[in-house]
Amino acid sequence: MMNYGRDPAVPAQNPAIHAHDLTVVRGGRTVLDALRFDVLPGRVTGLLGPSGCGKSTLMRAIVGTQAKVTGTLDVLGRPAGDPRLRPRIGYVTQDPSVYDDLTVRQNLDYFAAVLHPGRAARTRRRDSVTRAIEDVDLTRHADALAGKLSGGQRSRVSLAVALLGAPELLVLDEPTVGLDPVLRRDLWNLFHTLAADRGTTLLVSSHVMDEAERCHRLLLMREGRILADGAPDTLRERTGAATVEAAFLHLVDEAAATTRPPQPARTTTEEPAR
Numbered sequence: 001m002m003n004y005g006r007d008p009a010v011p012a013q014n015p016a017i018h019a020h021d022l023t024v025v026r027g028g029r030t031v032l033d034a035l036r037f038d039v040l041p042g043r044v045t046g047l048l049g050p051s052g053c054g055k056s057t058l059m060r061a062i063v064g065t066q067a068k069v070t071g072t073l074d075v076l077g078r079p080a081g082d083p084r085l086r087p088r089i090g091y092v093t094q095d096p097s098v099y100d101d102l103t104v105r106q107n108l109d110y111f112a113a114v115l116h117p118g119r120a121a122r123t124r125r126r127d128s129v130t131r132a133i134e135d136v137d138l139t140r141h142a143d144a145l146a147g148k149l150s151g152g153q154r155s156r157v158s159l160a161v162a163l164l165g166a167p168e169l170l171v172l173d174e175p176t177v178g179l180d181p182v183l184r185r186d187l188w189n190l191f192h193t194l195a196a197d198r199g200t201t202l203l204v205s206s207h208v209m210d211e212a213e214r215c216h217r218l219l220l221m222r223e224g225r226i227l228a229d230g231a232p233d234t235l236r237e238r239t240g241a242a243t244v245e246a247a248f249l250h251l252v253d254e255a256a257a258t259t260r261p262p263q264p265a266r267t268t269t270e271e272p273a274r
């Protein structure tokens with residue numbers, strides 16, 4: 001793995017996520033292979049790589065829902081999966097987790113009641129529901145049934161659920177898939193607002209490389225390994241590439257060149273192919 005070191009613009013802080021030798025085996029296959037990286041607090045970190053490279057598995061490990069995780073994985077200063085982390089982390093999977101027969105507000109009311117139960121928390125629940133709906137720009141649709149919303153709107157309801165408890169860490173698995181360019185831009189603006197105004201740490205996965213340019217920091221993944229981490233500018237400068245996509249391809253070629261096994265010498269005693 002190539003580590004480009006700390007971004008000089010970022011002060012030394014305890015990482016929000018620290019991984020060392022992080023390995024995950026699924027169905028007998030090593031899906032994450034000895035990963036080592038830090039995610040800085042209060043920043044938007046993009047987890048980028050092609051489909052199947054292990055992004056969702058890594059996110060599941062971070063939020064504590066993945067089995068067969070070995071090595072070190074600390075999240076907000078505690079081992080991943082520690083029950084005390086649950087209210088501090090918001091996680092949005094690729095499939096929106098909303099009830100179609102409830103309105104947007106009813107969906108959020110339900111999850112808020114799980115998060116902050118009891119009569120005494122009523123005002124807090126109402127305020128956090130209203131704020132979460134505003135955050136994802138669904139105020140106009142608050143009373144619409146979730147089942148009648150578009151795919152993009154439904155995924156924003158899921159995001160609103162994750163925002164309810166004002167989590168310190170937001171883990172978002174491909175949140176912009178299927179969204180039109182305007183919504184994608186608005187969501188990225190929201191991510192930056194959350195980081196800047198609330199100090200939230202965001203880890204956002206995508207397989208669309210142009211989204212990389214919107215992140216403070218990047219973790220570039222391929223085939224269960226981290227190819228590089230660093231700020232987009234640093235990655236571009238280090239590889240001499242004009243875009244993060246070109247930098248990624250450069251790093252893929254570089255990694256292939258260093259790991260390619262020596263070619264066996266051709267001999268004349270080989271049996272001819274039939």
Ligand SMILES: Nc1ncnc2c1ncn2[C@@H]1O[C@H](COP(=O)(O)OP(=O)(O)OP(=O)(O)O)[C@@H](O)[C@H]1O
Pocket residue numbers: 026027028029031049050051052053054055056057058207
């Ligand atoms: N239960 C399983 N058993 C064996 N292999 C699995 C299992 N689940 C996932 N995998 C494999 O693990 C690898 C990583 O999957 P993962 O879902 O983490 O990738 P991803 O980068 O999130 O992909 P996508 O963007 O398509 O969701 C894939 O190659 C997948 O085939």
